[in-house]
Amino acid sequence: MEFFSETRAALLESDPRKKGALVEQLYTNLKQNKLTFDHDAPVSLFEQPSYAPIVQIVRPRDVPKRRHFDNREGQGILLHAIAHIEYSAIDLALDSAYRFRHMPREYYRDWIEVADDEVRHFRMLEELMKKAGVRYGDYPVHTALFDAGKKSGKDILERMAVIPRYLEANGLDANPKIIRKLRNSPPDAMLDAIAEALEVILEEEVVHVAKGDRWFKYVCAQRGIDPSVYFEIIERFYPGMEKRHPQLNIEARRAAGFACEELKRMGAEKCE
Structure with a gap:
């Protein structure tokens, strides 16, 4: 079995159950x-998301808001x-x-491990959706x-x-806000279950962001580039977003590899 062809097959699969099984087997x-790596095999470009058919x-x-x-x-x-978001994160990984x-073998293991985590997150949310009478695909989504x-x-x-x-790290900031809103709502078993799921996701997403931080800095070192190029890249993709980070989750971002000087540049008043 060849790594890139197996990864492509998992990426193209639209059925969540089949996709999850393919990711688990791949990992x-x-x-x-048990996998060989043909680094010179052609790279396909994906013009539409795998979830488009469903x-x-x-x-x-x-x-829906x-x-x-x-x-x-x-x-x-x-x-x-x-x-x-979790389904999309499977495909992004x-x-x-x-x-x-x-890239080094550890790079590929890191991202397949992330995909495997995201599959588990999706399944956890899918079980809660069933209790709420909802299936993936019942509401429209964006890309x-x-x-x-x-x-x-x-x-x-x-x-x-x-x-x-950038995007996953922003989730480290947003997730605690949703958890607080759920925890501050009137007692409800479903809200407690959603909050618990989000707490698991938050903890593991710190590790995912840390993997991205590791390989970002690895490539910077390989190219002789200062990691501060991050801000140039983000400005190019999302103009004006450098300091639009209200209520930064300093603890989570620090654990994921962000330096205090970066966080202060994003607007953090205090960082140790």
Whole structure:
């Protein structure tokens, strides 16, 4: 079995159950050294997300708003939105492993491990969606994460900056806010279960961002570039976003590899 062809097969699969099984088998085979690596094999470009056949795709502004968590419909919308992020994260991790060649073996293991984690997150949310009477695909979704992956797919330095170090790191800031809102709501078993799931995801996403930080800095070192180029990259992709980081999760970002000088440049008043 060849690593890149197996990764491509998992990436293209749209059925969540089949995709999860393919990722698990891929990760198992990788850990057991059952895969060969043909770094010179052609790289396919993906023009549409793998989930396109099973969901309705709309503009971001047309996605149902996550506002009311005190009823099953609001909870279902929240769970569906987070599940879509996790599904998209599976593909982004697979794509990062598939697209970029001639990296150390640890690079590929890191991103397949991330994909395996995201599969577990998706399944955890899927179980909660069932309790809320919702299935993945019941609500429309947007392609913002897929689009970001596509735009950052030409250069591994840009990919590591944009996806794990920017977008996923932003999730480290946003996740605690949702958890607090859920915990501050009137007692509800479903809200408690959602909060617990988000706490698991938050803890493990710190590790995912740290992997992106590791490989971002690895490529910077290989090219003789100062890691501060991160801000130039983000400004190029998201103009004006450098300091738009309200309520930074300093602890999580520090654990993921961000330096205090970076966080202060993003607007942090205190950092140790």
